[in-house]
Amino acid sequence: MLNATQRRSEKDGALDPEACLDEVDRLVRSPHLSGSEALCKLLHFLAHHALDSPTEHIKEYEIATQVFGRPPDFDPQADSGVRVQMARLRTKLAEYYLSDGASDAIQVEVPKGGYSLSFRRRIIETDAPAPGKEVRKPTAQPESIPIRRSRAIMVVALLWALTIAGSIAYIAFRRPRSIDRLNNQAAQAVSPVLRTFWGPFLLGSEPPFVVFSNAEFVGNPITGMRYYNRTRDSGNSISEHYTGIGEVMGVEELEGLFLHFGRQFQIKRGGLFTLDDARTNNLIFVGSPTENLTLGEIPENSGFAFKQIQVGQDWTQAVIDLRPRPGESANYLPTPETQPMQVDYAVITLAHGLDRSRWTLILAGASTVGTQAAVDFACDPDSVKDILRRLEISPGSDMKPFEALLRVKVANDVPLTSELVKLRRTE
Numbered sequence: 001m002l003n004a005t006q007r008r009s010e011k012d013g014a015l016d017p018e019a020c021l022d023e024v025d026r027l028v029r030s031p032h033l034s035g036s037e038a039l040c041k042l043l044h045f046l047a048h049h050a051l052d053s054p055t056e057h058i059k060e061y062e063i064a065t066q067v068f069g070r071p072p073d074f075d076p077q078a079d080s081g082v083r084v085q086m087a088r089l090r091t092k093l094a095e096y097y098l099s100d101g102a103s104d105a106i107q108v109e110v111p112k113g114g115y116s117l118s119f120r121r122r123i124i125e126t127d128a129p130a131p132g133k134e135v136r137k138p139t140a141q142p143e144s145i146p147i148r149r150s151r152a153i154m155v156v157a158l159l160w161a162l163t164i165a166g167s168i169a170y171i172a173f174r175r176p177r178s179i180d181r182l183n184n185q186a187a188q189a190v191s192p193v194l195r196t197f198w199g200p201f202l203l204g205s206e207p208p209f210v211v212f213s214n215a216e217f218v219g220n221p222i223t224g225m226r227y228y229n230r231t232r233d234s235g236n237s238i239s240e241h242y243t244g245i246g247e248v249m250g251v252e253e254l255e256g257l258f259l260h261f262g263r264q265f266q267i268k269r270g271g272l273f274t275l276d277d278a279r280t281n282n283l284i285f286v287g288s289p290t291e292n293l294t295l296g297e298i299p300e301n302s303g304f305a306f307k308q309i310q311v312g313q314d315w316t317q318a319v320i321d322l323r324p325r326p327g328e329s330a331n332y333l334p335t336p337e338t339q340p341m342q343v344d345y346a347v348i349t350l351a352h353g354l355d356r357s358r359w360t361l362i363l364a365g366a367s368t369v370g371t372q373a374a375v376d377f378a379c380d381p382d383s384v385k386d387i388l389r390r391l392e393i394s395p396g397s398d399m400k401p402f403e404a405l406l407r408v409k410v411a412n413d414v415p416l417t418s419e420l421v422k423l424r425r426t427e
Contacts, residue, residue: 028040039085041067043089046115050118060082060115082115094248098248107120112257112379191381195395206280206282207264208266210268212248214247246287251286265284283358285361302322303322316334344367345366347403351403387402403426406420407419
């Protein structure tokens with residue numbers, strides 16, 4: 001990732017500051033941001049701070065008082081407004097670059113775990129999309145598993161470009177070597193709690209696999225789509241080009257985190273995952289087993305399961321605790337599908353792989369929104385610090401297998417806050 005403040009001349013390979021500001025102007029004029037004065041003001045403030053003050057780390061207090069007009073006695077512990085707006089901005093940036101900004105030469109990002117904005121040059125795939133595979137959202141609801149509203153499933157050009165012809169993309173290789181040098185410097189400043197939590201995936205010479213869910217569909221965006229039913233549908237009609245927006249944003253967030261670690265990972269869609277991968281690599285699954293069906297091929301001891309439950313006349317994707325303690329609830333139900341989502345649930349599970357020298361991390365929500373929240377939680381220093389404290393793991397120590405259940409507060413299909421409902425060691 002290239003921080004725009006680390007700039008030299010264009011001939012040295014750095015980004016031009018004026019080009020960076022032009023990209024910011026494109027963003028604020030886009031439908032994704034133009035309707036929010038607060039987000040536009042925040043984006044301009046962060047961009048100019050990045051360009052004008054390259055060595056200064058921006059603080060939450062500065063944003064609160066200078067952008068949102070909070071009083072001098074602003075207390076971030078009592079007022080989460082800045083964090084909420086930053087989460088909204090990250091969401092809008094990701095959505096823009098998956099749609100209107102898909103061909104932009106520069107990408108604006110705010111990496112998780114801080115407030116510093118950065119710019120990077122993008123490598124754009126020039127191949128024209130195949131007929132009938134334009135970026136559009138499906139219109140029909142599936143027969144067996146409900147798809148929640150418009151954000152639930154979409155064609156993901158970004159991730160599909162990384163997996164063309166079944167190949168594996170090495171994300172770090174997409175960037176110039178000068179960026180890698182910056183990443184190695186930035187890695188030294190990564191929070192110790194994040195380095196501890198992600199430690200199992202930072203060791204060894206082989207980068208881990210990130211496996212994102214992509215369910216099997218039949219139909220097309222024009223006539224309608226539904227989940228593939230092997231008892232009635234031909235295997236020749238399957239489309240595997242769809243995944244949730246939460247999974248997309250989750251992979252993007254993991255990419256930013258690993259770049260800060262100065263590390264890389266390999267990416268695979270669930271449909272190409274094999275047991276050989278599980279035997280020889282550390283694995284990070286993004287998406288629930290409902291749509292990441294290959295998770296079912298890996299024997300593991302998770303105490304949480306995802307299951308369709310009927311509530312009155314409605315069906316909802318719930319998280320089931322298979323090992324509740326006396327007096328604890330076993331069923332955790334998100335907001336019913338027929339209502340605007342306000343609550344979702346997600347699971348974070350760290351376990352040994354098929355080979356006990358390997359590790360598997362599962363970041364999965366009952367919906368694509370919950371999946372995004374699970375990734376957010378695992379990339380947030382304060383959240384990870386809470387996990388380590390409750391598990392009695394000191395920063396710098398070895399991680400232990402565990403499983404956690406999150407309750408996610410949602411507004412406008414965006415995860416706002418997540419709280420730990422259950423956390424337990426599994427070994």
